[in-house]
Amino acid sequence: MLLGVTLAVAACGGGSSDSDKPDAGGATAPKPTGAPIKLGLMTGIQTDAVSQPWVAQAAKIAAAAVNADGGILGRPVEIDVCDDHSTPQGASVCAQKLLVEDKVLMMSGDDGTQEPSLLPTLDTANTISWASLGAASPSLQNPRVYVLEPVLVGYRILPQMLPASSKHVAYVSADSAVAQSSAKVSASYYPPSVTVDQVKLGLTATDFQPTCLQIKQSGADTAVAAINPRQLAPLIQTCNQIGLTKLMWALPSIVLTPQVVETVTNLKQPNLVVLAFGEGAIGAFNDDVAKYAKQVGGITNTIGDSAINAWLSVKLLADIIPKVGVVDAVKIREYLDKQTALDTQGATAPIDFTSPGVTGIPRVKNQSASQGEIKDGKLVVTVEKPFIVGKPQQ
DSSP, X not given: OBSSHHHHOOOSOOOOOSOOSOOSSSOOOOOOOSSOEEEEEEEOOSOSSOOOHHHHHHHHHHHHHHHHTTOBTTBOEEEEEEEOTTSXXXXXXXXXXXXXXXXXXXXXXXXOTTGGGTHHHHHHHTOOEEEEOOXXXXXXXXXXXXXXSOTTHHHHHHHHHSOTTOXXXXXXXXXXXXHHHHXXXXXXXXXXXXXXXXXXXXXXXXXXXXXXXXXXHHTOSEEEEESOHHHHHHHHHHHHHTTOSSOEEEEEGGGOOHHHHHHHHHHTOOEEEEESSOHHHXXXXXHHXXXXXXXXXXXXXXXXXXXXXXXXXXXXXXXXXXXHTSXXXXXXXXHHTTOSSBOOTTSSSOBOTTSOOBTTBTTBOOOEEEXXXXXXXXXXXEEEEEEEOOOOOO
């Protein structure tokens, strides 16, 4: 059963900077040579369902940055992209193409939505899915899947970030069994002093006034959104129109889209953002976008977690593989499984891959998130030190 489909969808938007060329100054790294290190990436591109072309675009930007810095062990990095069309059948075709025919080293930065169809072939190829978004239940249990994005954990960390003035939360979640179950677990992390009301929203709902009226009637001072990201901007706008101009929206970054950032900015709506990746990742990602986006054909969304995650997956491998000393998926897996404090270049708190992970989702080893907000059309980190998920309080 899919866990993150409704939360992993982000609307197109955002773009690359006009400054797309590498810095002219500074020493030039030797140009990488030899056979490329192929990293497989599977996502939906040409599809009527979950379309995320920016996942591949971001990974290619990272590869361009790594290659400009000399590659990995002197070899160039190549992103081998397969469009799974957001279907299980398409994912099965991609698994065969990437892992069997193209013989990529590993998967890197997948959006994870159709990963269940990929998992059997990971076993056959004896490789891993590195930095998957873990958007499906099987991925969150599989030892060949490594998750950097704190899937669902952000909602459990969020209560720690609320200001003392927040006493009543409207938890708006998708009207599905999985979403409601997750909402119930997340609600247990709020202190007894905070009232939490569950508010359901249909996965395909387009009339948001009933939901906003329910929030208003509840008397909530804060709204948490765990819904389809495409619904979030019009929901915020509708609630503002009926008078909820002071309502603070608490938004895990998995639901952010460029449209949400624009809406919150234009309305000057109070907000709090639970960032999956901190300032170290956001700043470096934007720098690489400015330098290399045009070189690889641009990028259509620089806000989405799925974009930053795909970029980060490649950048971290440029650190990890040299420490392993060999381009071998088995050796890389052995190395990762021994790491008690993997450095993510400031993107998250150090990750302990030897830990049991988060309760119920053992492959989610990253238990941190950073506090931020939407301000003047940008994501801003407001607390530099990442928060770590605690224990339920209710």
